Amino acid sequence: MKLGLIAGNGRFPFLLLDAARAQGFSVVVAAIRQETDPEINHRAAGDEKITVHWLSLGELSRLIEVFHQEDVKMAVMAGQVKHKQIFSSIRPDWRLAKLLMNLRTRNTDMLLGAVAKVLGDEGIELISSTTFLEPLLASEGVMTSREPDEDERRNIEYGLGVARGVAGFDIGQTVVVAAQACVAVEAMEGTDAAIERAGALMRTLEQETGDEESGEPASTLERKLTIVKVAKPKQDMRFDVPVIGIQTIETMIRAGATCLSVEAGRTLLFDRDNLMTRANAAGIAIVGVGRGY
Structure with a gap:
């Protein structure tokens, strides 16, 4: 079983990574250069069932490409992406730029919901970020x-x-x-x-x-x-x-x-x-x- 992990900042991605591995999942990590702790590379080095791909914030097409290449059909978001990063530092690719142009409002819920829909349209189901962490x-x-x-x-x-x-x-x-x-x-x-x-x-x-x-x-x-x-x-x-x-x-x-x-x-x-x-x-x-x- 493969799980895609879209990793933001903090310890959340690591907790989810450990929980998913404990349940037998292989994990494909989409690490965000502006946010994800580089320690994720060290974690992957000791486990052949963890693969890390580094992407820039805004590379939605690249994210979809990575998940398709890795045969990921289920993914989870874990860890924050600072709100000010989303609205100031982001350099959207053509797919994300088109998505942003069609948003009624540019709050985080609207943006992430739209990203989730795009992933779903590409055959990648975004699941609850608490799926593996309910005891917490x-x-x-x-x-x-x-x-x-x-x-x-x-x-x-x-x-x-x-x-x-x-x-x-x-x-x-x-x-x-x-x-x-x-x-x-x-x-x-x-x-x-x-x-x-x-x-x-x-x-x-x-x-x-x-x-x-x-x-x-x-x-x-x-x-x-x-x-x-x-x-x-x-x-x-x-x-x-x-x-x-x-x-x-x-x-x-x-x-x-x-x-x-x-x-x-x-x-x-x-x-x-x-x-x-x-x-x-x-x-x-x-x-x-x-x-x-």
């Missing part, structure tokens, strides 16, 4: 030793409404909340950058509104932040699935964030054991919420 999906309920306190639960409730509204417009999937006020909304910069921006803003507020005599912050917003990350209302699990990794927890610690809410069953938690250990050590609460929350 967030469970419903509190996943850490500490539960969210009442303020954090109110932040989650408020943040879910905002995040789902923003995600519905395909702007971003994460909001940062303090005292039931939205401090930051994720856009093209990504989740971690949005959290960092919120932390910097809170530090600025403290400096500008602090009590000069006591030295204590006088901001009406509490210092601690709650992160709320959701899937899109009509999330296509074939691509752009919400992901949380240890780097997000480290970013939260630096920003002063104390609580993380994710959607159960629709968010991947990478390196889960280490992630939870680090969160517990930092006193961070992580909760998975169901669709009916």
Whole structure:
């Protein structure tokens, strides 16, 4: 059995590669020069059932050609391609240029959905990126030793409404909340950058509104932040699935964030054991919420 792996950045492609190999698949990796970690070459060097082809972002015709040559009829996307790369660094070939010209809107869902259709028309089925990684999906309920306190639960409730509204417009999937006020909304910069921006803003507020005599912050917003990350209302699990990794927890610690809410069953938690250990050590609460929350 052969699987095509369209590999973006981060650890996601490696996790999926290992899971697919464990299930007996030979894997043909389409590595994106601007995104994929070169370590993928070392992984392939030790396994004759892994083949790596390097492509530039925008070479859709070349991707189809590679998969046809390798007799790939089923493929999966794993790993992010930075949104700003898609809309600034991309140099489309004729096939992708034609696709872009026919898009009603140039958001990532529309673009990747169109790419999936082109692949399907060429006999290459794009499957869910969680197919081999279902054990990594967030469970419903509190996943850490500490539960969210009442303020954090109110932040989650408020943040879910905002995040789902923003995600519905395909702007971003994460909001940062303090005292039931939205401090930051994720856009093209990504989740971690949005959290960092919120932390910097809170530090600025403290400096500008602090009590000069006591030295204590006088901001009406509490210092601690709650992160709320959701899937899109009509999330296509074939691509752009919400992901949380240890780097997000480290970013939260630096920003002063104390609580993380994710959607159960629709968010991947990478390196889960280490992630939870680090969160517990930092006193961070992580909760998975169901669709009916």
